[in-house]
Amino acid sequence: MTDSLGTDPIVVTKAESVATIWLNRAEKRNAMSHEMWTALAESCHELARDHSVRVLVVRGVGGHFCAGADIGGFSGGMSSDYQSQNREAEETLAAFPRPTIAFITGSCVGGGVQIAGACDLRFADTSAKFGITPARLGIAYPTYALERAVRLVGPSAAKHLLFSAELIDADRALRIGLIDELLETDVAIERLEAFTSLLANERSLLTQIISKEMVNEVAASGGVSAQTIERWALVLASNPDMPEGVAAFAERRSPNFVWTPEESF
Numbered sequence: 001m002t003d004s005l006g007t008d009p010i011v012v013t014k015a016e017s018v019a020t021i022w023l024n025r026a027e028k029r030n031a032m033s034h035e036m037w038t039a040l041a042e043s044c045h046e047l048a049r050d051h052s053v054r055v056l057v058v059r060g061v062g063g064h065f066c067a068g069a070d071i072g073g074f075s076g077g078m079s080s081d082y083q084s085q086n087r088e089a090e091e092t093l094a095a096f097p098r099p100t101i102a103f104i105t106g107s108c109v110g111g112g113v114q115i116a117g118a119c120d121l122r123f124a125d126t127s128a129k130f131g132i133t134p135a136r137l138g139i140a141y142p143t144y145a146l147e148r149a150v151r152l153v154g155p156s157a158a159k160h161l162l163f164s165a166e167l168i169d170a171d172r173a174l175r176i177g178l179i180d181e182l183l184e185t186d187v188a189i190e191r192l193e194a195f196t197s198l199l200a201n202e203r204s205l206l207t208q209i210i211s212k213e214m215v216n217e218v219a220a221s222g223g224v225s226a227q228t229i230e231r232w233a234l235v236l237a238s239n240p241d242m243p244e245g246v247a248a249f250a251e252r253r254s255p256n257f258v259w260t261p262e263e264s265f
């Protein structure tokens with residue numbers, strides 16, 4: 001697959017209802033240039049509008065997820081335009097309305113952790129190494145990325161990563177909650193494909209979208225707003241997935257969920 005992706009540094013592929021955004025700059029371990037942040041945001045926007053996409057995966061080519069920002073472009077400092085594009089890419093990925101999964105191999109450092117952290121779930125194989133490394137450069141991690149990292153791993157683990165800029169292995173990343181599943185390399189792709197198929201084909205999209213929005217609200221503010229509850233209550237009152245789910249359970253068969261968001265969603 002990766003041999004046919006061409007030379008664009010950000011590439012989108014689709015297999016049925018699962019889309020993959022590939023970080024495609026293997027010679028730089030997929031280090032993110034200004035143009036790549038821009039293209040990442042644009043790809044997320046486009047895929048969010050494509051209601052045939054049920055699950056979004058972010059991967060890197062060449063054995064590495066992402067070695068971070070391309071430091072070679074920082075000789076004159078980080079421009080405000082660069083920071084704006086960096087933030088838009090992270091926030092657009094985080095706001096993607098359906099499930100997102102970062103599939104991590106090799107290096108996942110700095111901006112790589114930023115991208116992975118913006119996904120809903122993070123699967124890694126045993127080759128993965130993680131680090132948040134601005135202390136090596138005398139710069140600050142972007143505030144929005146730092147906030148997300150603290151919510152993900154907690155204050156103490158975030159301080160450890162930020163203070164030291166040390167790389168940690170996948171076992172430690174799993175222990176602190178930076179990743180959700182740690183997989184042996186020979187079964188990692190099989191597990192990713194089975195899990196994305198499960199989400200896309202056997203589970204209710206309605207439940208997934210509601211859950212994502214509400215969990216994100218809890219993480220950001222400590223609770224779910226009354227407005228969100230009321231808005232979804234109207235949808236739940238007439239959705240077709242619940243009777244289908246109950247019937248499938250009673251009949252001991254896989255459900256055929258059919259609810260999809262409105263085009264204006």
